[in-house]
Amino acid sequence: MGDHDHTAPLPDVVLRVKTLESLLVEKKLVDPEALDALIDLYENQIGPKNGARVVARAWVDPEFKAWLLKDATGAVASFGFASDKGKTLVAVENTPKVHNLVVCTLCSCYPWATLGLPPVWYKSAPYRARAAKEPRSVLHEFGTELDDDVEIRIWDSNAEVRYFVLPERPEGTEGLSEEELVELVTRDAMLGVSKVSAPKGRDA
Amino acid sequence: MSGVHDLAGRPGFGPVVREAAEPVFHEEWERRMFALMVATFAGGEFNLDEFRYAIERMEPKEYLEGSYYEHWLFAVEQLLIEKGLISEAELRVMRERIEKRKSP
Numbered sequence: 001m002g003d004h005d006h007t008a009p010l011p012d013v014v015l016r017v018k019t020l021e022s023l024l025v026e027k028k029l030v031d032p033e034a035l036d037a038l039i040d041l042y043e044n045q046i047g048p049k050n051g052a053r054v055v056a057r058a059w060v061d062p063e064f065k066a067w068l069l070k071d072a073t074g075a076v077a078s079f080g081f082a083s084d085k086g087k088t089l090v091a092v093e094n095t096p097k098v099h100n101l102v103v104c105t106l107c108s109c110y111p112w113a114t115l116g117l118p119p120v121w122y123k124s125a126p127y128r129a130r131a132a133k134e135p136r137s138v139l140h141e142f143g144t145e146l147d148d149d150v151e152i153r154i155w156d157s158n159a160e161v162r163y164f165v166l167p168e169r170p171e172g173t174e175g176l177s178e179e180e181l182v183e184l185v186t187r188d189a190m191l192g193v194s195k196v197s198a199p200k201g202r203d204a
Numbered sequence: 205m206s207g208v209h210d211l212a213g214r215p216g217f218g219p220v221v222r223e224a225a226e227p228v229f230h231e232e233w234e235r236r237m238f239a240l241m242v243a244t245f246a247g248g249e250f251n252l253d254e255f256r257y258a259i260e261r262m263e264p265k266e267y268l269e270g271s272y273y274e275h276w277l278f279a280v281e282q283l284l285i286e287k288g289l290i291s292e293a294e295l296r297v298m299r300e301r302i303e304k305r306k307s308p
Contacts, residue, residue, distance in 0.1 A: 013274055017233040019299040020281060021240055023290055026298070029247070035239035042238065043228045105212035107256055108272065117238075119226050123272050126217035133213040141219050156212070159252045 041082060047116035050081050051164055052185035054091075054114065059169045060178045068166065069093055081113045089114065092155060093166045094192070099146055100153045101139070101192035102163045103131035109157035111164050115187055122191065132156065142193040164190045170198040209260045209267065237273045241280050250283045258282045 024030040054076055058065040068075040072091040089111055092100040104110065105128045110118040121127055130138050132154045139146065146152070155163040167189040173181060176199075188194040211217075229235045245255065258279035259267070267275070284290045 013277065014231075014233045015299060015302065016277055016281075017237050017240070018302055019295055020277070021236055022302060023294055023298045024240065024244070024284075027290065029249070029284075029289060030240060030243045034243055035236065038239040038242050039229075039235045042242075043235070047228075106209055107259070117228055119222070120272070121220050121222045124220065125211055125268065127220045129211040129214045129217045130220070138220060142222075159256065 042112070042117055046082060046113060048185075048187035048190065049182070050079065050116070051111070051114040051187070051190045052182045053079060055166055055185045055190065056178045056181035058091075058166055059181055065166070072164075076114055087111070088161045090155070090161055090163050091166050092153065092163060094168045094195075096168070097149070098151050098153060099192065100155060100163075100165045101131060101135050102155050102157060102165060103128060104157040105129075105132060106156075106158070109159060109162060111162035114162075114164055115190060119187070139193060142188065144194050165192040166190075167192075167196045170196050172198040207260050207264075209256075234273045237276050237280075241276045244280060244284065249287065249289060254283060255279050 021030070021032075021035070025032055054068065058068050064075065068091045072089040073087075075091075076089055092102075094100055104122070108118055108123040110122065127138065135152045135154060136146065139152075157163055167185065169181070170184070173184065176184075180199075184196050184199060186194065186196065189196045229238065241255075244250070245252070250258075256279075259275045261282070262270070262275065262278055266278070270278070281290075281295070285292060285295075
């Protein structure tokens with residue numbers, strides 16, 4: 001870090017990626033402008049805000065919520081996000097008695113179009129190894145405590161089916177508009193590692 | 205088949221480490237690697253199962269020590285070589301060209 005000496009050798013991984021890109025561009029297997037557009041799409045345009053819009057809609061519109069829980073692929077497609085083609089999306093609902101948690105134990109499957117790219121912890125060995133076996137202790141690390149009688153359901157994502165959680169709408173948000181609700185919904189709540197909190201400064 | 209990637213329930217891992225205000229990408233090479241994988245995948249050069257299986261064929265030590273986008277680099281190189289779209293010799297030549305350009 002911070003080494004700007006231009007004679008210093010490139011770290012091997014940087015050099016390997018540069019090599020691969022240069023070769024693929026030279027062989028016209030990839031178009032450099034298409035690469036830039038992909039980076040912009042996933043870095044600046046697609047993110048958890050997409051999923052937050054879906055959740056807020058489900059909180060204010062019971063018909064949409066029923067559709068989402070029955071056919072999340074179709075319901076989310078109605079928002080027109082650039083989609084993960086060919087993937088089935090499933091929304092699972094948190095209630096006072098059931099808490100859902102999403103993981104990909106084998107790799108890093110994740111609903112990109114709805115939540116953006118996954119955070120490092122989701123792809124990390126400790127989360128993948130522990131989420132299904134000891135969910136309460138993992139949730140505790142995220143500051144989420146559940147009553148003993150709450151059933152925890154684990155959803156192991158795969159190449160065909162991607163899951164996300166419809167969190168519980170927090171108490172004290174009855175007066176909020178759909179747009180205001182969007183701002184409350186976090187990525188972590190849509191993965192089930194946390195809950196959605198009511199906005200600060202309001203009585204819950 | 206169970207391999208090093210099959211982590212569910214495996215004991216011995218510590219806490220889940222999180223990063224506050226985590227950026228989408230940490231390094232420029234991660235951006236480029238992400239786009240290279242998605243572009244070659246979208247181009248139909250390989251499917252998702254082949255991609256994951258390529259990652260699963262990494263040496264266990266490399267797999268556990270390598271970062272996420274290093275896995276992707278390994279898998280894309282491997283698959284494109286196996287499919288005859290690029291060769292190790294071409295990669296070596298290109299690497300030498302880049303290294304030469306870099307030194308004064």
